[in-house]
Amino acid sequence: MTRLKPIRLKVLSQDDIRYLQKRGLPEIGSIRKTVMEIVENVKLKGDAAIIEYTKLYDGVELNHKNLRILREEMDVAYSMLDGTTLEAMEFIRSNVEKVCLGLLPENRLIEPVKGLRIYVVWKPIDSIGVYIPGGTNPYPSTILMTVTLAKTVGVRRVIVCTPPKNIKPIVLAAMKIAGVDEAFRVGGAQAIAAMAYGTETIPKVDKIIGPGGPYVEVAKRLVYGDVGIDLPAGPSEILILADESADPALIAADLLSQAEHPYASAILISTSEKLALEVSKILDTSADSLTLESFERGGLFIADSLEEAIEFINMYAPEHLEIMLKNTEEALEKIRNAGSIFIGPLTPVALGDYATGVSHVLPTHGAARFSSGLNPLHLMKDLTVQIADEEGFRMLRRFAEIMARVEGLEMHYNALKIRSTLIGL
Known part of the structure; x- marks a missing residue:
């Protein structure tokens, strides 16, 4: 579907809507078999499979010794950074830390009945890939x-895996600034399998986070259960909701900023036909073959009302949602599904991509219906500690005994009853 010409939302067929919901990407089933084979081979062969797949998919010859990125490589890359870039990267790290600290959950004490204390204690996960x-x-x-x-x-313990062709000085320097413990030259589904199951060189972790293409996303789904994963974070998406008050040049620039990513999707929904046509004219002269593909997976649409636009947004659940309306409050109240929302002409997605401190790892492919962007809770777990005293046990025991009998679990019932006999409760 060619989308540089604006069309009305109401004329979309059910097939059109399903296409948009799938982001114009191939069905997972079409690559699942290949990814399963990669994952199983890495489980069986370890480093040997990593080396084999790196040569096949990346065209890079590795061996057991250079799979690991050395600390000295990070140090040298850091020393080569110019002052301006170093300042920017240190600022971003600091801002991410500040936002993270503001989002940290607090330990709590709950006393639902007299004699029972329940502590909720938050702990970091031991190891993250x-x-x-x-x-x-x-x-x-x-x-x-x-x-x-x-x-x-x-x-x-925080380890990083990244494709060998991505090992540039700026990437190595970022590893040092962020405090990476270990890093490895491996990408794709094989990297996910290595972190999930471990190899001779790459350690197994408890949870895997980070964005990736279709193969990486399928691999994360396959290993889930053996290891935790964060969220579906695939190819980039942007949806802009705008009315006649918005600047078409800014809208076009923001759509293109995400459309330049491989496999991206870019959508404008406007309540103003005039604005949509103006954006279309700008894109006609600005979009190249890569960004045009992103509009093929998305498009420019005209909504007859704000309600129609919001209904589509909640169904589509975009990764990035920009709102450029004269009155944003009404829209914000009704929007339920989006990875992150950017309000007004001075808050483009590109600002959030780098500098606001909110992680740009966000749910894609409609996962914002049930998932949040990467935040501290993805890297922690809550432990519940339960303590009953005599008064609490006496009160709760009766209800627990009733349910044990209802479910026919006699040993459950006995574990409760024996305390009454032995302790005199």
């Missing part, structure tokens, strides 16, 4: 927005 995608461009910002979170909440 971070996947950093590679490709045409390096992503040092993703290191800062993932590793910094993990280190701030107190994760003991």
